[in-house]
Amino acid sequence: MAKESTKLNSEYLYNRDDFQITPKMKQSFDKYGYILVRGLLDNEEVEKVKKVFENATSEQILEDNKMRVSDGQGREAKLIVWSHPGNDVSGMVSRSQKVAGTCEKLMGEEVYHYHGKLVSKEAFTGGSHLWHQDYGYWYKNGCLLPNMMTVFIALDKCTKGNGCLQILESSHTCGRLDHELMHGQQAIPDIKRVEQIKERCPLVWCEMNPGDALFFHSNMMHTSGQNSSPNRRWALLTAFNTKSNNPTKQHHHPCYTxxxxxxxxxIKECENYTLDLSQMGFVHPSQSQTSRPSLTKEQEEATTRS
Incomplete structure:
Protein backbone atom coordinates (compact mmCIF):
# COMPACT_ATOMS: atom_id res chain seq x y z
CA MET A 1 0.00 0.00 0.00
CA ALA A 2 1.30 3.48 -0.93
CA LYS A 3 2.62 5.58 1.93
CA GLU A 4 1.50 9.17 2.57
CA SER A 5 3.15 11.60 4.95
CA THR A 6 3.60 15.26 5.84
CA LYS A 7 7.15 14.58 7.08
CA LEU A 8 9.78 15.55 4.55
CA ASN A 9 13.13 13.77 4.56
CA SER A 10 14.96 16.72 3.03
CA GLU A 11 13.99 19.76 5.11
CA TYR A 12 16.24 22.59 6.29
CA LEU A 13 15.90 25.90 8.12
CA TYR A 14 17.24 29.06 6.49
CA ASN A 15 19.79 30.98 8.53
CA ARG A 16 20.39 34.44 7.08
CA ASP A 17 23.84 34.74 8.66
CA ASP A 18 25.15 31.31 7.73
CA PHE A 19 23.22 29.70 4.87
CA GLN A 20 25.13 27.54 2.44
CA ILE A 21 24.61 24.32 0.55
CA THR A 22 26.55 21.70 2.49
CA PRO A 23 27.62 18.31 1.08
CA LYS A 24 24.80 16.74 3.14
CA MET A 25 22.21 19.02 1.52
CA LYS A 26 23.56 18.24 -1.95
CA GLN A 27 23.43 14.52 -1.18
CA SER A 28 19.87 14.93 0.09
CA PHE A 29 18.83 16.74 -3.11
CA ASP A 30 20.40 14.03 -5.25
CA LYS A 31 18.71 11.26 -3.24
CA TYR A 32 15.21 12.69 -2.75
CA GLY A 33 14.96 15.11 -5.69
CA TYR A 34 14.37 18.22 -3.58
CA ILE A 35 15.24 20.27 -0.55
CA LEU A 36 12.67 22.30 1.36
CA VAL A 37 14.15 25.42 2.94
CA ARG A 38 11.92 26.88 5.64
CA GLY A 39 11.92 30.67 5.89
CA LEU A 40 14.03 31.37 2.80
CA LEU A 41 12.16 34.69 2.56
CA ASP A 42 11.27 36.48 5.78
CA ASN A 43 7.94 38.24 6.35
CA GLU A 44 9.21 41.61 5.05
CA GLU A 45 10.50 40.03 1.83
CA VAL A 46 7.27 38.11 1.26
CA GLU A 47 5.20 41.28 1.70
CA LYS A 48 7.42 43.13 -0.77
CA VAL A 49 6.93 40.40 -3.39
CA LYS A 50 3.17 40.38 -2.86
CA LYS A 51 3.13 44.16 -3.27
CA VAL A 52 4.57 43.70 -6.78
CA PHE A 53 1.70 41.49 -7.89
CA GLU A 54 -1.14 43.11 -5.97
CA ASN A 55 -0.87 46.73 -7.13
CA ALA A 56 -3.33 48.11 -9.70
CA THR A 57 -0.80 48.36 -12.56
CA SER A 58 0.36 44.78 -12.12
CA GLU A 59 -3.19 43.47 -11.86
CA GLN A 60 -3.93 44.68 -15.39
CA ILE A 61 -0.72 43.15 -16.77
CA LEU A 62 -1.51 39.87 -15.07
CA GLU A 63 -5.08 39.87 -16.33
CA ASP A 64 -3.92 40.48 -19.92
CA ASN A 65 -1.52 37.52 -19.77
CA LYS A 66 -3.40 35.10 -17.54
CA MET A 67 -3.54 31.43 -18.50
CA ARG A 68 -6.55 29.59 -17.12
CA VAL A 69 -5.78 25.87 -16.90
CA SER A 70 -8.74 23.53 -16.54
CA ASP A 71 -8.43 20.46 -14.34
CA GLY A 72 -11.26 18.62 -16.10
CA GLN A 73 -13.44 18.84 -13.00
CA GLY A 74 -14.97 22.26 -13.56
CA ARG A 75 -12.21 24.26 -11.87
CA GLU A 76 -9.18 26.20 -13.03
CA ALA A 77 -5.72 27.09 -11.83
CA LYS A 78 -4.31 30.37 -13.11
CA LEU A 79 -0.79 30.99 -14.35
CA ILE A 80 1.16 34.04 -15.44
CA VAL A 81 4.45 33.22 -17.16
CA TRP A 82 7.39 35.46 -18.07
CA SER A 83 10.77 34.83 -19.69
CA HIS A 84 13.28 37.02 -17.87
CA PRO A 85 13.57 38.41 -14.33
CA GLY A 86 12.87 42.12 -14.18
CA ASN A 87 14.32 44.77 -11.92
CA ASP A 88 11.36 44.71 -9.53
CA VAL A 89 11.39 42.93 -6.17
CA SER A 90 10.29 39.59 -7.66
CA GLY A 91 13.22 39.78 -10.08
CA MET A 92 15.60 40.40 -7.21
CA VAL A 93 14.31 37.22 -5.56
CA SER A 94 14.90 35.09 -8.67
CA ARG A 95 18.35 36.61 -9.21
CA SER A 96 19.43 36.42 -5.57
CA GLN A 97 22.25 34.25 -4.32
CA LYS A 98 19.90 32.33 -2.02
CA VAL A 99 17.74 31.35 -5.00
CA ALA A 100 19.84 31.30 -8.19
CA GLY A 101 23.10 30.72 -6.32
CA THR A 102 21.60 27.79 -4.43
CA CYS A 103 20.41 26.25 -7.71
CA GLU A 104 23.91 26.48 -9.16
CA LYS A 105 25.32 24.62 -6.18
CA LEU A 106 22.63 21.94 -6.38
CA MET A 107 23.04 21.49 -10.14
CA GLY A 108 26.82 21.81 -10.06
CA GLU A 109 27.11 24.38 -12.85
CA GLU A 110 25.98 27.76 -14.13
CA VAL A 111 22.22 28.19 -14.45
CA TYR A 112 20.07 30.71 -16.25
CA HIS A 113 16.49 31.91 -15.82
CA TYR A 114 14.32 29.59 -17.92
CA HIS A 115 11.08 31.30 -16.93
CA GLY A 116 9.12 32.65 -13.98
CA LYS A 117 5.52 32.03 -12.95
CA LEU A 118 2.91 33.29 -10.58
CA VAL A 119 0.58 30.36 -9.85
CA SER A 120 -2.72 31.19 -8.21
CA LYS A 121 -5.47 29.01 -6.80
CA GLU A 122 -8.26 31.28 -5.72
CA ALA A 123 -10.43 30.54 -2.69
CA PHE A 124 -13.18 27.94 -3.26
CA THR A 125 -12.55 27.78 -7.03
CA GLY A 126 -8.86 26.95 -7.57
CA GLY A 127 -8.26 23.90 -9.73
CA SER A 128 -5.84 21.01 -9.39
CA HIS A 129 -2.67 20.25 -11.33
CA LEU A 130 -2.46 16.66 -12.60
CA TRP A 131 0.50 14.36 -11.98
CA HIS A 132 3.45 15.50 -14.07
CA GLN A 133 7.16 16.17 -14.26
CA ASP A 134 8.37 19.60 -15.34
CA TYR A 135 10.79 17.90 -17.70
CA GLY A 136 7.80 16.25 -19.32
CA TYR A 137 7.04 19.72 -20.70
CA TRP A 138 10.58 20.95 -21.20
CA TYR A 139 11.79 17.83 -23.04
CA LYS A 140 9.52 18.89 -25.90
CA ASN A 141 11.21 22.30 -26.00
CA GLY A 142 14.53 20.87 -27.18
CA CYS A 143 16.11 20.47 -23.73
CA LEU A 144 18.01 17.21 -24.17
CA LEU A 145 18.87 16.63 -20.51
CA PRO A 146 16.83 16.88 -17.31
CA ASN A 147 19.51 19.12 -15.74
CA MET A 148 16.88 21.67 -14.79
CA MET A 149 14.97 22.59 -11.66
CA THR A 150 12.25 24.75 -10.17
CA VAL A 151 12.09 26.88 -7.02
CA PHE A 152 8.56 27.08 -5.58
CA ILE A 153 8.23 29.91 -3.04
CA ALA A 154 4.99 30.10 -1.07
CA LEU A 155 3.50 33.62 -0.92
CA ASP A 156 0.44 32.37 0.97
CA LYS A 157 0.15 29.51 3.42
CA CYS A 158 -0.04 26.22 1.50
CA THR A 159 -2.11 23.48 3.16
CA LYS A 160 -3.93 20.31 2.20
CA GLY A 161 -7.13 22.34 2.22
CA ASN A 162 -6.04 24.91 -0.36
CA GLY A 163 -4.16 22.62 -2.73
CA CYS A 164 -0.56 22.36 -1.55
CA LEU A 165 2.00 20.47 -3.59
CA GLN A 166 2.25 16.71 -3.30
CA ILE A 167 5.52 15.07 -4.32
CA LEU A 168 6.83 11.55 -4.72
CA GLU A 169 10.19 11.47 -2.96
CA SER A 170 13.04 10.13 -5.11
CA SER A 171 10.75 9.77 -8.14
CA HIS A 172 13.22 11.80 -10.20
CA THR A 173 15.38 8.65 -10.33
CA CYS A 174 12.65 6.90 -12.35
CA GLY A 175 13.51 9.02 -15.39
CA ARG A 176 11.15 10.87 -17.68
CA LEU A 177 7.69 9.43 -18.31
CA ASP A 178 5.63 10.17 -21.40
CA HIS A 179 3.27 13.14 -21.08
CA GLU A 180 0.14 13.86 -23.08
CA LEU A 181 -2.27 16.76 -23.19
CA MET A 182 -5.06 16.12 -20.67
CA HIS A 183 -7.68 18.81 -19.97
CA GLY A 184 -5.25 21.41 -21.32
CA GLN A 185 -2.38 20.19 -19.10
CA GLN A 186 0.65 18.13 -20.03
CA ALA A 187 0.29 15.22 -17.63
CA ILE A 188 1.37 11.62 -17.15
CA PRO A 189 -1.39 9.57 -18.82
CA ASP A 190 -0.45 6.21 -17.30
CA ILE A 191 -1.86 6.61 -13.80
CA LYS A 192 -1.22 2.91 -13.12
CA ARG A 193 2.47 3.66 -13.55
CA VAL A 194 2.19 6.50 -11.05
CA GLU A 195 0.51 4.16 -8.55
CA GLN A 196 3.33 1.66 -8.99
CA ILE A 197 5.91 4.37 -8.34
CA LYS A 198 4.02 5.38 -5.19
CA GLU A 199 4.74 1.91 -3.81
CA ARG A 200 8.45 2.76 -3.72
CA CYS A 201 8.46 6.55 -3.59
CA PRO A 202 6.43 7.89 -0.65
CA LEU A 203 3.85 10.59 -1.34
CA VAL A 204 4.55 13.66 0.78
CA TRP A 205 2.24 16.67 1.28
CA CYS A 206 4.34 19.85 1.15
CA GLU A 207 2.54 22.13 3.57
CA MET A 208 4.39 25.44 3.58
CA ASN A 209 4.28 28.83 5.27
CA PRO A 210 4.80 32.07 3.34
CA GLY A 211 8.49 32.38 2.53
CA ASP A 212 9.23 28.64 2.54
CA ALA A 213 10.91 27.43 -0.66
CA LEU A 214 10.93 24.03 -2.34
CA PHE A 215 13.91 23.46 -4.67
CA PHE A 216 13.11 20.43 -6.82
CA HIS A 217 14.49 18.46 -9.75
CA SER A 218 12.77 18.65 -13.12
CA ASN A 219 12.01 14.90 -13.15
CA MET A 220 10.36 14.79 -9.72
CA MET A 221 6.72 13.81 -10.01
CA HIS A 222 4.30 16.19 -8.37
CA THR A 223 0.67 17.20 -8.31
CA SER A 224 -1.61 19.50 -6.30
CA GLY A 225 -5.28 19.40 -5.37
CA GLN A 226 -8.14 21.84 -5.66
CA ASN A 227 -8.57 24.80 -3.36
CA SER A 228 -11.86 24.26 -1.55
CA SER A 229 -10.89 26.52 1.32
CA PRO A 230 -11.63 30.23 1.93
CA ASN A 231 -7.89 30.95 1.64
CA ARG A 232 -6.10 32.01 -1.55
CA ARG A 233 -2.95 30.06 -2.53
CA TRP A 234 -0.35 32.10 -4.44
CA ALA A 235 3.17 30.95 -5.21
CA LEU A 236 6.15 32.44 -7.05
CA LEU A 237 7.96 29.85 -9.19
CA THR A 238 11.30 30.26 -10.93
CA ALA A 239 12.55 27.61 -13.35
CA PHE A 240 16.26 27.33 -14.08
CA ASN A 241 18.11 25.55 -16.87
CA THR A 242 21.82 24.77 -16.91
CA LYS A 243 24.10 26.48 -19.42
CA SER A 244 25.32 23.17 -20.89
CA ASN A 245 21.70 22.12 -21.51
CA ASN A 246 20.97 25.02 -23.87
CA PRO A 247 17.89 24.00 -25.93
CA THR A 248 18.42 22.73 -29.46
CA LYS A 249 15.63 24.87 -30.87
CA GLN A 250 13.97 28.23 -30.38
CA HIS A 251 10.72 28.03 -28.44
CA HIS A 252 8.55 30.11 -26.14
CA HIS A 253 11.05 29.99 -23.24
CA PRO A 254 14.54 31.54 -23.44
CA CYS A 255 17.65 29.82 -24.68
CA TYR A 256 20.82 30.43 -22.68
CA THR A 257 20.89 34.00 -21.40
CA ILE A 267 15.53 42.10 -2.16
CA LYS A 268 14.96 44.45 0.76
CA GLU A 269 16.84 47.32 -0.84
CA CYS A 270 14.68 47.22 -3.98
CA GLU A 271 11.73 49.63 -4.01
CA ASN A 272 10.56 48.83 -7.55
CA TYR A 273 7.07 47.32 -7.37
CA THR A 274 6.21 47.71 -11.08
CA LEU A 275 6.38 44.75 -13.45
CA ASP A 276 8.55 45.58 -16.49
CA LEU A 277 6.74 44.57 -19.70
CA SER A 278 9.76 45.29 -21.92
CA GLN A 279 12.24 43.41 -19.71
CA MET A 280 10.29 40.37 -18.54
CA GLY A 281 8.66 39.19 -21.77
CA PHE A 282 5.32 37.85 -20.61
CA VAL A 283 4.16 34.70 -22.40
CA HIS A 284 0.65 35.18 -23.79
CA PRO A 285 -1.55 32.05 -23.57
CA SER A 286 -1.63 31.80 -27.37
CA GLN A 287 2.17 31.47 -27.46
CA SER A 288 2.50 28.43 -25.22
CA GLN A 289 3.71 25.36 -27.13
CA THR A 290 3.54 22.82 -24.31
CA SER A 291 -0.05 23.26 -23.11
CA ARG A 292 -3.33 24.72 -24.28
CA PRO A 293 -4.82 26.63 -21.38
CA SER A 294 -8.38 27.86 -21.47
CA LEU A 295 -8.49 31.29 -23.09
CA THR A 296 -10.77 34.15 -22.29
CA LYS A 297 -13.12 35.24 -25.07
CA GLU A 298 -10.89 38.29 -25.74
CA GLN A 299 -7.77 36.10 -25.94
CA GLU A 300 -9.48 33.68 -28.33
CA GLU A 301 -10.45 36.57 -30.61
CA ALA A 302 -6.90 37.97 -30.50
CA THR A 303 -5.48 34.53 -31.38
CA THR A 304 -7.91 34.21 -34.30
CA ARG A 305 -6.94 37.62 -35.64
CA SER A 306 -3.25 36.77 -35.49
Missing part, protein backbone atom coordinates in the same frame (compact mmCIF):
# COMPACT_ATOMS: atom_id res chain seq x y z
CA UNK A 258 23.56 34.92 -18.82
CA UNK A 259 21.95 35.69 -15.47
CA UNK A 260 23.12 38.69 -13.47
CA UNK A 261 22.87 37.53 -9.87
CA UNK A 262 22.44 39.98 -7.00
CA UNK A 263 23.23 39.84 -3.27
CA UNK A 264 20.39 38.69 -1.03
CA UNK A 265 20.24 42.19 0.47
CA UNK A 266 19.00 43.50 -2.91
Missing amino acids: PLTKVPDAA
Whole structure:
Protein backbone atom coordinates (compact mmCIF):
# COMPACT_ATOMS: atom_id res chain seq x y z
CA MET A 1 0.00 0.00 0.00
CA ALA A 2 1.30 3.48 -0.93
CA LYS A 3 2.62 5.58 1.93
CA GLU A 4 1.50 9.17 2.57
CA SER A 5 3.15 11.60 4.95
CA THR A 6 3.60 15.26 5.84
CA LYS A 7 7.15 14.58 7.08
CA LEU A 8 9.78 15.55 4.55
CA ASN A 9 13.13 13.77 4.56
CA SER A 10 14.96 16.72 3.03
CA GLU A 11 13.99 19.76 5.11
CA TYR A 12 16.24 22.59 6.29
CA LEU A 13 15.90 25.90 8.12
CA TYR A 14 17.24 29.06 6.49
CA ASN A 15 19.79 30.98 8.53
CA ARG A 16 20.39 34.44 7.08
CA ASP A 17 23.84 34.74 8.66
CA ASP A 18 25.15 31.31 7.73
CA PHE A 19 23.22 29.70 4.87
CA GLN A 20 25.13 27.54 2.44
CA ILE A 21 24.61 24.32 0.55
CA THR A 22 26.55 21.70 2.49
CA PRO A 23 27.62 18.31 1.08
CA LYS A 24 24.80 16.74 3.14
CA MET A 25 22.21 19.02 1.52
CA LYS A 26 23.56 18.24 -1.95
CA GLN A 27 23.43 14.52 -1.18
CA SER A 28 19.87 14.93 0.09
CA PHE A 29 18.83 16.74 -3.11
CA ASP A 30 20.40 14.03 -5.25
CA LYS A 31 18.71 11.26 -3.24
CA TYR A 32 15.21 12.69 -2.75
CA GLY A 33 14.96 15.11 -5.69
CA TYR A 34 14.37 18.22 -3.58
CA ILE A 35 15.24 20.27 -0.55
CA LEU A 36 12.67 22.30 1.36
CA VAL A 37 14.15 25.42 2.94
CA ARG A 38 11.92 26.88 5.64
CA GLY A 39 11.92 30.67 5.89
CA LEU A 40 14.03 31.37 2.80
CA LEU A 41 12.16 34.69 2.56
CA ASP A 42 11.27 36.48 5.78
CA ASN A 43 7.94 38.24 6.35
CA GLU A 44 9.21 41.61 5.05
CA GLU A 45 10.50 40.03 1.83
CA VAL A 46 7.27 38.11 1.26
CA GLU A 47 5.20 41.28 1.70
CA LYS A 48 7.42 43.13 -0.77
CA VAL A 49 6.93 40.40 -3.39
CA LYS A 50 3.17 40.38 -2.86
CA LYS A 51 3.13 44.16 -3.27
CA VAL A 52 4.57 43.70 -6.78
CA PHE A 53 1.70 41.49 -7.89
CA GLU A 54 -1.14 43.11 -5.97
CA ASN A 55 -0.87 46.73 -7.13
CA ALA A 56 -3.33 48.11 -9.70
CA THR A 57 -0.80 48.36 -12.56
CA SER A 58 0.36 44.78 -12.12
CA GLU A 59 -3.19 43.47 -11.86
CA GLN A 60 -3.93 44.68 -15.39
CA ILE A 61 -0.72 43.15 -16.77
CA LEU A 62 -1.51 39.87 -15.07
CA GLU A 63 -5.08 39.87 -16.33
CA ASP A 64 -3.92 40.48 -19.92
CA ASN A 65 -1.52 37.52 -19.77
CA LYS A 66 -3.40 35.10 -17.54
CA MET A 67 -3.54 31.43 -18.50
CA ARG A 68 -6.55 29.59 -17.12
CA VAL A 69 -5.78 25.87 -16.90
CA SER A 70 -8.74 23.53 -16.54
CA ASP A 71 -8.43 20.46 -14.34
CA GLY A 72 -11.26 18.62 -16.10
CA GLN A 73 -13.44 18.84 -13.00
CA GLY A 74 -14.97 22.26 -13.56
CA ARG A 75 -12.21 24.26 -11.87
CA GLU A 76 -9.18 26.20 -13.03
CA ALA A 77 -5.72 27.09 -11.83
CA LYS A 78 -4.31 30.37 -13.11
CA LEU A 79 -0.79 30.99 -14.35
CA ILE A 80 1.16 34.04 -15.44
CA VAL A 81 4.45 33.22 -17.16
CA TRP A 82 7.39 35.46 -18.07
CA SER A 83 10.77 34.83 -19.69
CA HIS A 84 13.28 37.02 -17.87
CA PRO A 85 13.57 38.41 -14.33
CA GLY A 86 12.87 42.12 -14.18
CA ASN A 87 14.32 44.77 -11.92
CA ASP A 88 11.36 44.71 -9.53
CA VAL A 89 11.39 42.93 -6.17
CA SER A 90 10.29 39.59 -7.66
CA GLY A 91 13.22 39.78 -10.08
CA MET A 92 15.60 40.40 -7.21
CA VAL A 93 14.31 37.22 -5.56
CA SER A 94 14.90 35.09 -8.67
CA ARG A 95 18.35 36.61 -9.21
CA SER A 96 19.43 36.42 -5.57
CA GLN A 97 22.25 34.25 -4.32
CA LYS A 98 19.90 32.33 -2.02
CA VAL A 99 17.74 31.35 -5.00
CA ALA A 100 19.84 31.30 -8.19
CA GLY A 101 23.10 30.72 -6.32
CA THR A 102 21.60 27.79 -4.43
CA CYS A 103 20.41 26.25 -7.71
CA GLU A 104 23.91 26.48 -9.16
CA LYS A 105 25.32 24.62 -6.18
CA LEU A 106 22.63 21.94 -6.38
CA MET A 107 23.04 21.49 -10.14
CA GLY A 108 26.82 21.81 -10.06
CA GLU A 109 27.11 24.38 -12.85
CA GLU A 110 25.98 27.76 -14.13
CA VAL A 111 22.22 28.19 -14.45
CA TYR A 112 20.07 30.71 -16.25
CA HIS A 113 16.49 31.91 -15.82
CA TYR A 114 14.32 29.59 -17.92
CA HIS A 115 11.08 31.30 -16.93
CA GLY A 116 9.12 32.65 -13.98
CA LYS A 117 5.52 32.03 -12.95
CA LEU A 118 2.91 33.29 -10.58
CA VAL A 119 0.58 30.36 -9.85
CA SER A 120 -2.72 31.19 -8.21
CA LYS A 121 -5.47 29.01 -6.80
CA GLU A 122 -8.26 31.28 -5.72
CA ALA A 123 -10.43 30.54 -2.69
CA PHE A 124 -13.18 27.94 -3.26
CA THR A 125 -12.55 27.78 -7.03
CA GLY A 126 -8.86 26.95 -7.57
CA GLY A 127 -8.26 23.90 -9.73
CA SER A 128 -5.84 21.01 -9.39
CA HIS A 129 -2.67 20.25 -11.33
CA LEU A 130 -2.46 16.66 -12.60
CA TRP A 131 0.50 14.36 -11.98
CA HIS A 132 3.45 15.50 -14.07
CA GLN A 133 7.16 16.17 -14.26
CA ASP A 134 8.37 19.60 -15.34
CA TYR A 135 10.79 17.90 -17.70
CA GLY A 136 7.80 16.25 -19.32
CA TYR A 137 7.04 19.72 -20.70
CA TRP A 138 10.58 20.95 -21.20
CA TYR A 139 11.79 17.83 -23.04
CA LYS A 140 9.52 18.89 -25.90
CA ASN A 141 11.21 22.30 -26.00
CA GLY A 142 14.53 20.87 -27.18
CA CYS A 143 16.11 20.47 -23.73
CA LEU A 144 18.01 17.21 -24.17
CA LEU A 145 18.87 16.63 -20.51
CA PRO A 146 16.83 16.88 -17.31
CA ASN A 147 19.51 19.12 -15.74
CA MET A 148 16.88 21.67 -14.79
CA MET A 149 14.97 22.59 -11.66
CA THR A 150 12.25 24.75 -10.17
CA VAL A 151 12.09 26.88 -7.02
CA PHE A 152 8.56 27.08 -5.58
CA ILE A 153 8.23 29.91 -3.04
CA ALA A 154 4.99 30.10 -1.07
CA LEU A 155 3.50 33.62 -0.92
CA ASP A 156 0.44 32.37 0.97
CA LYS A 157 0.15 29.51 3.42
CA CYS A 158 -0.04 26.22 1.50
CA THR A 159 -2.11 23.48 3.16
CA LYS A 160 -3.93 20.31 2.20
CA GLY A 161 -7.13 22.34 2.22
CA ASN A 162 -6.04 24.91 -0.36
CA GLY A 163 -4.16 22.62 -2.73
CA CYS A 164 -0.56 22.36 -1.55
CA LEU A 165 2.00 20.47 -3.59
CA GLN A 166 2.25 16.71 -3.30
CA ILE A 167 5.52 15.07 -4.32
CA LEU A 168 6.83 11.55 -4.72
CA GLU A 169 10.19 11.47 -2.96
CA SER A 170 13.04 10.13 -5.11
CA SER A 171 10.75 9.77 -8.14
CA HIS A 172 13.22 11.80 -10.20
CA THR A 173 15.38 8.65 -10.33
CA CYS A 174 12.65 6.90 -12.35
CA GLY A 175 13.51 9.02 -15.39
CA ARG A 176 11.15 10.87 -17.68
CA LEU A 177 7.69 9.43 -18.31
CA ASP A 178 5.63 10.17 -21.40
CA HIS A 179 3.27 13.14 -21.08
CA GLU A 180 0.14 13.86 -23.08
CA LEU A 181 -2.27 16.76 -23.19
CA MET A 182 -5.06 16.12 -20.67
CA HIS A 183 -7.68 18.81 -19.97
CA GLY A 184 -5.25 21.41 -21.32
CA GLN A 185 -2.38 20.19 -19.10
CA GLN A 186 0.65 18.13 -20.03
CA ALA A 187 0.29 15.22 -17.63
CA ILE A 188 1.37 11.62 -17.15
CA PRO A 189 -1.39 9.57 -18.82
CA ASP A 190 -0.45 6.21 -17.30
CA ILE A 191 -1.86 6.61 -13.80
CA LYS A 192 -1.22 2.91 -13.12
CA ARG A 193 2.47 3.66 -13.55
CA VAL A 194 2.19 6.50 -11.05
CA GLU A 195 0.51 4.16 -8.55
CA GLN A 196 3.33 1.66 -8.99
CA ILE A 197 5.91 4.37 -8.34
CA LYS A 198 4.02 5.38 -5.19
CA GLU A 199 4.74 1.91 -3.81
CA ARG A 200 8.45 2.76 -3.72
CA CYS A 201 8.46 6.55 -3.59
CA PRO A 202 6.43 7.89 -0.65
CA LEU A 203 3.85 10.59 -1.34
CA VAL A 204 4.55 13.66 0.78
CA TRP A 205 2.24 16.67 1.28
CA CYS A 206 4.34 19.85 1.15
CA GLU A 207 2.54 22.13 3.57
CA MET A 208 4.39 25.44 3.58
CA ASN A 209 4.28 28.83 5.27
CA PRO A 210 4.80 32.07 3.34
CA GLY A 211 8.49 32.38 2.53
CA ASP A 212 9.23 28.64 2.54
CA ALA A 213 10.91 27.43 -0.66
CA LEU A 214 10.93 24.03 -2.34
CA PHE A 215 13.91 23.46 -4.67
CA PHE A 216 13.11 20.43 -6.82
CA HIS A 217 14.49 18.46 -9.75
CA SER A 218 12.77 18.65 -13.12
CA ASN A 219 12.01 14.90 -13.15
CA MET A 220 10.36 14.79 -9.72
CA MET A 221 6.72 13.81 -10.01
CA HIS A 222 4.30 16.19 -8.37
CA THR A 223 0.67 17.20 -8.31
CA SER A 224 -1.61 19.50 -6.30
CA GLY A 225 -5.28 19.40 -5.37
CA GLN A 226 -8.14 21.84 -5.66
CA ASN A 227 -8.57 24.80 -3.36
CA SER A 228 -11.86 24.26 -1.55
CA SER A 229 -10.89 26.52 1.32
CA PRO A 230 -11.63 30.23 1.93
CA ASN A 231 -7.89 30.95 1.64
CA ARG A 232 -6.10 32.01 -1.55
CA ARG A 233 -2.95 30.06 -2.53
CA TRP A 234 -0.35 32.10 -4.44
CA ALA A 235 3.17 30.95 -5.21
CA LEU A 236 6.15 32.44 -7.05
CA LEU A 237 7.96 29.85 -9.19
CA THR A 238 11.30 30.26 -10.93
CA ALA A 239 12.55 27.61 -13.35
CA PHE A 240 16.26 27.33 -14.08
CA ASN A 241 18.11 25.55 -16.87
CA THR A 242 21.82 24.77 -16.91
CA LYS A 243 24.10 26.48 -19.42
CA SER A 244 25.32 23.17 -20.89
CA ASN A 245 21.70 22.12 -21.51
CA ASN A 246 20.97 25.02 -23.87
CA PRO A 247 17.89 24.00 -25.93
CA THR A 248 18.42 22.73 -29.46
CA LYS A 249 15.63 24.87 -30.87
CA GLN A 250 13.97 28.23 -30.38
CA HIS A 251 10.72 28.03 -28.44
CA HIS A 252 8.55 30.11 -26.14
CA HIS A 253 11.05 29.99 -23.24
CA PRO A 254 14.54 31.54 -23.44
CA CYS A 255 17.65 29.82 -24.68
CA TYR A 256 20.82 30.43 -22.68
CA THR A 257 20.89 34.00 -21.40
CA PRO A 258 23.56 34.92 -18.82
CA LEU A 259 21.95 35.69 -15.47
CA THR A 260 23.12 38.69 -13.47
CA LYS A 261 22.87 37.53 -9.87
CA VAL A 262 22.44 39.98 -7.00
CA PRO A 263 23.23 39.84 -3.27
CA ASP A 264 20.39 38.69 -1.03
CA ALA A 265 20.24 42.19 0.47
CA ALA A 266 19.00 43.50 -2.91
CA ILE A 267 15.53 42.10 -2.16
CA LYS A 268 14.96 44.45 0.76
CA GLU A 269 16.84 47.32 -0.84
CA CYS A 270 14.68 47.22 -3.98
CA GLU A 271 11.73 49.63 -4.01
CA ASN A 272 10.56 48.83 -7.55
CA TYR A 273 7.07 47.32 -7.37
CA THR A 274 6.21 47.71 -11.08
CA LEU A 275 6.38 44.75 -13.45
CA ASP A 276 8.55 45.58 -16.49
CA LEU A 277 6.74 44.57 -19.70
CA SER A 278 9.76 45.29 -21.92
CA GLN A 279 12.24 43.41 -19.71
CA MET A 280 10.29 40.37 -18.54
CA GLY A 281 8.66 39.19 -21.77
CA PHE A 282 5.32 37.85 -20.61
CA VAL A 283 4.16 34.70 -22.40
CA HIS A 284 0.65 35.18 -23.79
CA PRO A 285 -1.55 32.05 -23.57
CA SER A 286 -1.63 31.80 -27.37
CA GLN A 287 2.17 31.47 -27.46
CA SER A 288 2.50 28.43 -25.22
CA GLN A 289 3.71 25.36 -27.13
CA THR A 290 3.54 22.82 -24.31
CA SER A 291 -0.05 23.26 -23.11
CA ARG A 292 -3.33 24.72 -24.28
CA PRO A 293 -4.82 26.63 -21.38
CA SER A 294 -8.38 27.86 -21.47
CA LEU A 295 -8.49 31.29 -23.09
CA THR A 296 -10.77 34.15 -22.29
CA LYS A 297 -13.12 35.24 -25.07
CA GLU A 298 -10.89 38.29 -25.74
CA GLN A 299 -7.77 36.10 -25.94
CA GLU A 300 -9.48 33.68 -28.33
CA GLU A 301 -10.45 36.57 -30.61
CA ALA A 302 -6.90 37.97 -30.50
CA THR A 303 -5.48 34.53 -31.38
CA THR A 304 -7.91 34.21 -34.30
CA ARG A 305 -6.94 37.62 -35.64
CA SER A 306 -3.25 36.77 -35.49
